[in-house]
Amino acid sequence: MRKKLFILAVVSLMVCVIGFVAVASACDHNRHKECKSKPERGQLCLFQKESPDPGWPELPFYGPYCLDDQTWDDQNDRGAWGKMKYNLSGRTFEFNFEGHGLPPGKSYTLIYFPDNIQYGDCYPGLGLIYLGSDIANRGGHVHIVGSLDTGDLPAWYDYNNISNNGSYNGAKIWLVLSEDLCLGPSPIFRAWRPQEYLFQEKGKFVTFEDTDNLPTCGT
Numbered sequence: 001m002r003k004k005l006f007i008l009a010v011v012s013l014m015v016c017v018i019g020f021v022a023v024a025s026a027c028d029h030n031r032h033k034e035c036k037s038k039p040e041r042g043q044l045c046l047f048q049k050e051s052p053d054p055g056w057p058e059l060p061f062y063g064p065y066c067l068d069d070q071t072w073d074d075q076n077d078r079g080a081w082g083k084m085k086y087n088l089s090g091r092t093f094e095f096n097f098e099g100h101g102l103p104p105g106k107s108y109t110l111i112y113f114p115d116n117i118q119y120g121d122c123y124p125g126l127g128l129i130y131l132g133s134d135i136a137n138r139g140g141h142v143h144i145v146g147s148l149d150t151g152d153l154p155a156w157y158d159y160n161n162i163s164n165n166g167s168y169n170g171a172k173i174w175l176v177l178s179e180d181l182c183l184g185p186s187p188i189f190r191a192w193r194p195q196e197y198l199f200q201e202k203g204k205f206v207t208f209e210d211t212d213n214l215p216t217c218g219t
Helices: 002-037
Strands: 043-047 081-086 093-100 107-113 129-135 142-148 172-177
Touching: 043 172, 093 129, 107 142, 129 142
Parallel strands: none
Antiparallel strands: 043 081, 081 093, 093 142, 107 129, 107 172
8 A cells, every 4th residue: 555655656756756847847848938029128038059060260360250140040839048137338248148958967158259350360269258157057048247337348359339330339249158168368269169169149239338438527
């Protein structure tokens, strides 16, 4: 009798766990769709994308469009995605990022990636800014919060700054594998696996005005 009760309890627990996972997955997917369909000021959605060439770019790899993820197709399935909320202006760039559907146990880093015109190329990420890191938990979630002195975004040396291209303005925010970066005083990529990353939605960029850089009026 005890054995039957134990088996029944185990089966009931498994049914509850499966039901919870199914509901959580459905809710997660709904938030994914909502993030994409209801854009807000100070909010950026990140998605997996179909890279035309997931291989390592050959050097030298010149030109402002050498990593033009804006031409890649967003994956709108139940794949990994994320949402970042941020301030549009202030003394520091403040943000709150949540990523979902990621492989548990992997470390991810949130970065600002400029298409660097100062050095004539945009690979391997010269001038990128490290925003923060986190390890995906068992549910595949990461949470990265920060308040950093980044200066204006996009930076003056970024091709995506309107002063350099004359038509649009914005900073690219990516979530990448931490092990693919060489962190230090001047962070750069040391490996390139875009199929594992999250990129901002097509045509959506971050702009931030550093109020410390604004001119002050004297008397």
